[in-house]
Amino acid sequence: MAQGRRNLILLACALLCGQLFAADAEPIKFRLLSTSNSISVLYDEDGETRRIYTSPGYFSDWLIAPPSREVTLYQEVPSPDGQGAKLKKILAQTKLPNGPGPFLIMVHQQPGTGKLLTSTLNHSLDTFPKGQYRLVNLSKRRMAVNLADKNMLLEPGKTEMASYPNGRKTWLKVAVNDKDSGWIKVVSKPRPVQDTTRTSIVIMDIPPSDADPDPIGIIVREAREQIYETPEGVATIQ
The missing domain is CATH 2.60.40 (Immunoglobulin-like)
Known part of the structure; x- marks a missing residue:
C-alpha cells in the first residue's frame, strides 16, 4: 500500500513538472514569405483570427504555432445559400518540423485554384x-x-x-x-x-x-x- 502511494505521488509530481515546463516553454514562431504574388490569408492563433499579408520581397509578421505545430491557412467564403455563416476554404496545411524554430514557410499560389504550395525552412x-x-x-x-x-x-x-x-x-x-x-x-x-x-x-x-x-x-x-x-x-x- 505504501509503495503504491509513493508511486502515485511520483506520477503526480512528474505530471505537474511537465505542465510547468510546457507553460514556461518558448512559443514556436513562424512567418510567411510569398514567392508568387501578394497574398492575404487567414490564420487562427490562440482563438483569434488573424489576417496575414505577404508578397515577394516582404515577410509577414511573426505568428505563433499551436502545440501540434500544424499550420492551416484559409480564406472565408460565403455559404452555398448565401444565408448562413461563412465557410472556411483551406488554402494550405503544413506541419512545422521539430526544434525550437523560428521557421519560415514559403508560399506559392497555384494559378487558377488559389491553393498554396508550401516549403518550410529553419529560420533561426x-x-x-x-x-x-x-x-x-x-x-x-x-x-x-x-x-x-x-x-x-x-x-x-x-x-x-x-x-x-x-x-x-x-x-x-x-x-x-x-x-x-x-x-x-x-x-x-x-x-x-x-x-x-x-x-x-x-x-x-x-x-x-x-x-x-x-x-x-x-x-x-x-x-x-x-x-x-x-x-x-x-x-x-x-
Missing part, C-alpha cells in the same frame, strides 16, 4: 545568421550559382549559404542546366550589401504558357531582414 539565427545569403532552389532544374565569389551547384529543392562580401555590392550570377542546350547563363545582376541584415534568395522556374510551354529562364525572388541587438546584447530578427 543559429541556422541562418546575420551577414549571410541563403539561396533556395525551388526550380525543377539544377542551378550553377556564383554569389559573393562563392561557386555553388544547387540541386532542386536544396539550399546553400554564402557570406556577405566586404564591399557594398556583390554580383549574383545564375546558369541553368537546360536538357537540350547545356548550361545557359540566365541571370547576372548586382546586389546591394547591408551588414546588419541577412538575405533570402529564392530561384524558381518561369511558369509555362501557351506562347512558351517550356521556358528556359528563371525568376529570382529576394527578401532581406534586419538583425538588431537588444540592450542585453541578444541578436533578434526584426
Whole structure:
C-alpha cells in the first residue's frame, strides 16, 4: 500500500513538472514569405483570427504555432445559400518540423485554384545568421550559382549559404542546366550589401504558357531582414 502511494505521488509530481515546463516553454514562431504574388490569408492563433499579408520581397509578421505545430491557412467564403455563416476554404496545411524554430514557410499560389504550395525552412539565427545569403532552389532544374565569389551547384529543392562580401555590392550570377542546350547563363545582376541584415534568395522556374510551354529562364525572388541587438546584447530578427 505504501509503495503504491509513493508511486502515485511520483506520477503526480512528474505530471505537474511537465505542465510547468510546457507553460514556461518558448512559443514556436513562424512567418510567411510569398514567392508568387501578394497574398492575404487567414490564420487562427490562440482563438483569434488573424489576417496575414505577404508578397515577394516582404515577410509577414511573426505568428505563433499551436502545440501540434500544424499550420492551416484559409480564406472565408460565403455559404452555398448565401444565408448562413461563412465557410472556411483551406488554402494550405503544413506541419512545422521539430526544434525550437523560428521557421519560415514559403508560399506559392497555384494559378487558377488559389491553393498554396508550401516549403518550410529553419529560420533561426543559429541556422541562418546575420551577414549571410541563403539561396533556395525551388526550380525543377539544377542551378550553377556564383554569389559573393562563392561557386555553388544547387540541386532542386536544396539550399546553400554564402557570406556577405566586404564591399557594398556583390554580383549574383545564375546558369541553368537546360536538357537540350547545356548550361545557359540566365541571370547576372548586382546586389546591394547591408551588414546588419541577412538575405533570402529564392530561384524558381518561369511558369509555362501557351506562347512558351517550356521556358528556359528563371525568376529570382529576394527578401532581406534586419538583425538588431537588444540592450542585453541578444541578436533578434526584426
